[in-house]
Amino acid sequence: MSEYSFGTIAFYALFFGEAIFGIGMIVLLHVMHFILTRKFDSLLFKEPYFRKNELFVYTIWPFSLIRTIGYMLFLVFPDYVKRKRFKDVELNLDRGSALVFFSQLFLFVVVVESLLVLAMIGWGLVEMVLSLIRLQ
Amino acid sequence: MGSSKSASEILRISRSKGTAPTHMLKHQADRLLRISKYASRGGGVLLATASLGVACSDIAHTDNIQEKNEILVETVGGIFTGTLYGVVTGAMIFIAATPVGWVAALVIGVGGVAWSYLGGKLAKNIYSIHGNKIDLVSGLLVGGVCK
Numbered sequence: 001m002s003e004y005s006f007g008t009i010a011f012y013a014l015f016f017g018e019a020i021f022g023i024g025m026i027v028l029l030h031v032m033h034f035i036l037t038r039k040f041d042s043l044l045f046k047e048p049y050f051r052k053n054e055l056f057v058y059t060i061w062p063f064s065l066i067r068t069i070g071y072m073l074f075l076v077f078p079d080y081v082k083r084k085r086f087k088d089v090e091l092n093l094d095r096g097s098a099l100v101f102f103s104q105l106f107l108f109v110v111v112v113e114s115l116l117v118l119a120m121i122g123w124g125l126v127e128m129v130l131s132l133i134r135l136q
Numbered sequence: 137m138g139s140s141k142s143a144s145e146i147l148r149i150s151r152s153k154g155t156a157p158t159h160m161l162k163h164q165a166d167r168l169l170r171i172s173k174y175a176s177r178g179g180g181v182l183l184a185t186a187s188l189g190v191a192c193s194d195i196a197h198t199d200n201i202q203e204k205n206e207i208l209v210e211t212v213g214g215i216f217t218g219t220l221y222g223v224v225t226g227a228m229i230f231i232a233a234t235p236v237g238w239v240a241a242l243v244i245g246v247g248g249v250a251w252s253y254l255g256g257k258l259a260k261n262i263y264s265i266h267g268n269k270i271d272l273v274s275g276l277l278v279g280g281v282c283k
Binding site: 004005011015018026029066069073081084085110121127 | 209212213215216217219220222223224226227229230231232241254255257258259261262263265266267268270
């Protein structure tokens with residue numbers, strides 16, 4: 001244990017955490033894209049919920065993933081997203097359904113990944129400032 | 137069509153002859169749309185593969201172990217910072233119900249590249265200070281793939 005400093009352990013925890021949660025985020029997003037677009041496109045991917053150019057742009061990868069992220073937000077925060085975009089849409093989904101669970105899991109992974117990336121960026125900026133001070 | 141009209145005049149205003157070019161144009165437009173979708177999809181995959189390929193080639197062509205590891209850390213940090221930026225921006229655009237025009241697409245693209253660059257460089261900087269010279273390239277078998 002004494003072989004490695006706290007900085008070394010913290011760096012590798014952040015690095016591998018970022019990589020594992022990042023891969024998880026990408027895989028989960030694509031799996032959910034496959035499932036949710038097949039399930040909800042006929043109901044939601046049309047006017048007036050999306051504008052004309054959105055209906056075109058959101059069919060092209062990687063922008064098509066934005067509509068999957070939107071569907072997942074809708075499953076997790078139905079009232080909020082309904083107010084913002086899907087007015088008058090009733091999904092009648094069970095709160096304990098697998099789709100809701102995996103959408104919540106995706107958002108959890110995104111939050112953890114954001115914290116890890118922000119920690120890495122913040123730490124990197126501090127190190128950069130410290131090395132600039134040392135140089136002077 | 138009265139019999140008073142000449143054959144060429146009848147041909148010129150014939151309904152079937154009039155609609156044929158439009159049909160061809162529509163067909164070509166649909167074809168272009170289809171091609172552009174495939175091109176975009178292929179382009180994205182190509183860019184991701186190219187960026188990994190460049191990193192792999194850099195690792196293979198560098199003799200210094202420390203530099204190999206710095207390239208690996210920079211690439212991994214860059215990829216995930218850029219991807220996260222894309223996901224968060226996508227969610228914000230969806231919630232804001234702002235249609236993605238070319239300008240918004242450009243902002244997403246440029247922002248993603250900028251965050252990716254920043255994330256990669258800062259991760260590399262921390263590795264060079266605190267990485268303790270641990271050889272990730274050999275440990276993660278990256279050296280075996282990129283040689």
